[in-house]
Amino acid sequence: MLAAILSASVLAPIAPGHTADGSSIVTNGSSGAPACASCHGQKGEGLPADGYPRLSGLNAGYLVHQLNSFADSSRSSEVMSPVAKGLSPEERQAVAAYYASQSAPPAIDQAANSELAATRGRDLATIGVWANGLPACNQCHGPQGEGVGAGFPRLAGQSAKYIENQLTAFRSATRQNDALHLMTGIASKLDEADIKAVASYYAKLSITAGKKD
Numbered sequence: 001m002l003a004a005i006l007s008a009s010v011l012a013p014i015a016p017g018h019t020a021d022g023s024s025i026v027t028n029g030s031s032g033a034p035a036c037a038s039c040h041g042q043k044g045e046g047l048p049a050d051g052y053p054r055l056s057g058l059n060a061g062y063l064v065h066q067l068n069s070f071a072d073s074s075r076s077s078e079v080m081s082p083v084a085k086g087l088s089p090e091e092r093q094a095v096a097a098y099y100a101s102q103s104a105p106p107a108i109d110q111a112a113n114s115e116l117a118a119t120r121g122r123d124l125a126t127i128g129v130w131a132n133g134l135p136a137c138n139q140c141h142g143p144q145g146e147g148v149g150a151g152f153p154r155l156a157g158q159s160a161k162y163i164e165n166q167l168t169a170f171r172s173a174t175r176q177n178d179a180l181h182l183m184t185g186i187a188s189k190l191d192e193a194d195i196k197a198v199a200s201y202y203a204k205l206s207i208t209a210g211k212k213d
């Protein structure tokens, strides 16, 4: 059995030049997609003011799922759908593995509000509003917002404007790629002020706290 596996892997054809190179796609783009770095940065630090998310250190499985979702339109984005469609499955894996392996510090986020972060935002993230059936965000996203595996993305260090956009997208169902629609239910219980507060909280949170991935 073992011998069969070994010889199969030795004999498996590896076509020269067909291995996707994540780093090169990020810098130069691929035959079907533009360079990711122009919007997300070479190390995935993101551009907070423009709502371009930080990709650095996000789980690779999570990143692949997002690229597949943009391509199959379960998550709609005029900017990202054509980019994702232009990447082959192998290129999606390669670029996800590349960004997952990076550890760029978050870019400075001017939109994050310290006072909201330290009060309402912190309470939503760590306690929730049980009277309203709203669990703490960290119940799913990790005790310090660090993320749990491929299913629950890290929020710590993600930029405020981007988080606000996603909560609005879940609420209006332009993003429907979340398992069991867990986030659709959560987002529907947040008002505008909650969204601003919790987005500021995570944007201000250190990415090294409770880091797992």
Ligand code: HEC
Pocket: 025, 026, 033, 034, 035, 036, 037, 038, 039, 040, 051, 052, 053, 054, 055, 058, 063, 066, 067, 076, 077, 079, 080, 083, 087, 095, 096, 153, 165, 166
């Ligand atoms: C022209 C700017 C632009 C380029 C180029 C671009 N992106 Fe994006 N990307 C965005 C924007 C804007 C969003 C947020 C979309 C939204 O609000 O849903 C995004 C979101 C994403 C997300 C979702 C992140 C998350 O936390 O869920 C991934 C993954 C991603 N991009 C990967 C890539 C990759 C890989 C490339 C290169 C092949 C790339 N992007 C090129 C602008 C860009």
Ligand code: HEC
Pocket: 053, 065, 124, 125, 135, 136, 137, 138, 139, 140, 141, 150, 151, 152, 153, 154, 155, 158, 163, 166, 167, 177, 178, 179, 182, 183, 186, 190, 198, 199
């Ligand atoms: C019951 C579990 C659960 C709870 C509680 C929860 N989330 Fe989520 N969250 C998810 C899942 C599942 C996803 C989608 C992952 C995917 O796209 O595959 C997600 C995704 C997100 C995203 C998108 C991140 C990105 O990079 O695009 C944001 C933002 C988010 N959640 C914010 C919150 C906030 C804020 C709270 C608390 C008010 C919260 N979540 C509570 C399960 C949960």
